[in-house]
Amino acid sequence: MDRDARLRKAVLWLKKKDPKLKRIIERVGPCTLTMMGRPYPVLLRAVISQQLSNKAAATMMDRVKEYYGNGKNFPDAKTLAGLSVVKLRKAGLSVAKSETLRRIANAYLDGSISDRKLSKLQDQEVLDLLCGIKGIGPWTAEMVLMFSLDRWDHFSLNDLILRKGIQRNYGIDENSKKEILEFTAGFSPYRTIVCWYLWRDHAAGI
Incomplete structure (x- = not known):
């Protein structure tokens, strides 16, 4: 299975996993996560x-x-x-x-x-x-x-936009890092893709 097919499979899995994330995915559209280089x-x-x-x-x-x-x-x-x-x-x-x-x-x-x-x-x-x-x-x-390394299962807890996205969509306080980490563990093995959608959702100002 090539990378694009695996990416589509991951997005489908996430849509089935969580209804709120499904709505975000449908707002943003297909995942176009690409690497920036070495x-x-x-x-x-x-x-x-x-x-x-x-x-x-x-x-x-x-x-x-x-x-x-x-x-x-x-x-x-x-x-x-x-x-x-x-x-x-x-x-x-x-x-x-x-x-x-x-x-x-x-x-x-x-x-x-x-x-x-x-x-x-x-x-x-x-x-x-x-x-x-x-x-x-x-x-x-x-x-x-x-x-760069194309690792798909990481949630950047140190990114404020992501924490705000979790707070806005799931009601978990942006400063409750332990709770956010525990919650996002449920999206493993595709936490990076969740990050990508939260960043895009924020950028779109939706």
Whole structure:
């Protein structure tokens, strides 16, 4: 069964699982969950995007690619590791984010992280490895898990939009993380797809 067929099967399962989720799915339409690329660029993208609007993040990413990459892609690990914080600051990045990007590049250079290694690890192992780098928090690591490694069974508890979506649709307080985690466990093994629909539902302002 190819990925599109498995995705349709997952959505059908979710529609049968929960009537409220069924209504969200029918409002949003077919799931078009796609991957953003290899872990390395997705990780850089997630770090830059932390606590920024989509527009501001896109501007900074474009600058990093233009100034230090080839215009379309981020600089490779060797190039990035060789950039000073001062240079990265010229792209609009904060000192903290500049330092984090350099740490990621060095981790790739010394082999403690690689795209291949990440692809072979279990979900929690991926999160533990990435969060072991200063400046990478759970949300950033989760974005790699969900949008690069194509793991379908993860609910990003650290994403406020998702917690608000659960509160709006199911009445569970957005700050009751334990309760949200217990509730969303019922959507396993397709929790990532639930996240995708809650994000899209929010974006549509429905």
